[in-house]
Amino acid sequence: MGLIKKVPVYTESIPGGALVATSLEAVLNFGRAKSLWYLLFGTACCAIELMCTGASRYDFDRLGMMFRASPRQADLIIAAGTITKKMGPRLRKLYDQMAEPRYVIAMGGCTIKGGPFYYDSYSVEKGIDHIVPVDIYVPGCPPRPESLLEGCLHLQEKVRRQKLSEWQEK
């Protein structure tokens, strides 16, 4: 694997146990990376793959990812499906309601660049990255659950690399 790195710890044996020293940043990032609760935000066919990823065969829960029905409890939006121009402001509103630090995964071609609706469409937003800042792009139409899991692992890696000082700015 090599994708998920271990938390840097210093251990020293003492009589009756061990002493562990690590950085606060590493521990907080470890906790955040392992409990990315995502907002239920399926707007089109990608949501079916998202459901499949959440179900028992691929099992999102083993990454600590639980779905939340409220943006106030979520750390992550997986934008799964076509975002229309009418839906765009709603997506922004949900994003604004989330507590920081917050993350966005753009799942599928539609959220990346309009996908199959790029041409000849009056109603589809050409990429959600001019509505909300996107952390991870997962291409596919729709992406298979393996792709989404890969994207989530990359997001975990990104969360682990965060500096305490950057949290305020994000």
Add this chain to the structure above:
Amino acid sequence: MTQQELTAYIQSSFEGKLTLLDTGRAEPMFEVRPDDLLEVARRLRDDLQLKFDYLCNMGASDTRERLEVVYSIASTTRRLRMDFKLVLGYENPAVESVTPVWPAANWYEREMNELFGIEVKDHPDMRPLLLPEDWDQGYPMLKNWDAPDFVRMPEL
């Protein structure tokens, strides 16, 4: 009543207000003048031989030469189906609302008004239906419609 009998019946009893179009399809397609629309719709629904009580579908289309509004109706008790359409020009297109005759037309007419700019007279509830609330870019289903971020499919 067979399709031939239906066609003959309509041609004989609507005083030429419905003219048969040659579409090559099994179900007859008629054309109606915009002024006669409401009266014809009411008679199609209330005629005891026909009783067209069900509006299956309706919509508009832009043929680049004219606008057409198509109504597909059926009779659940007489087991009949037929279509009729009316032709409009691009200058201030307007039709009478058939919502009083077939309530199913309500949302179709709102959609048609929004996407084609066809004015629907005497509609009971003409609010926007599909487009964003702050939409100001015209009528996107017209063939000559354009917008700053609208990308046409390139010729292959």
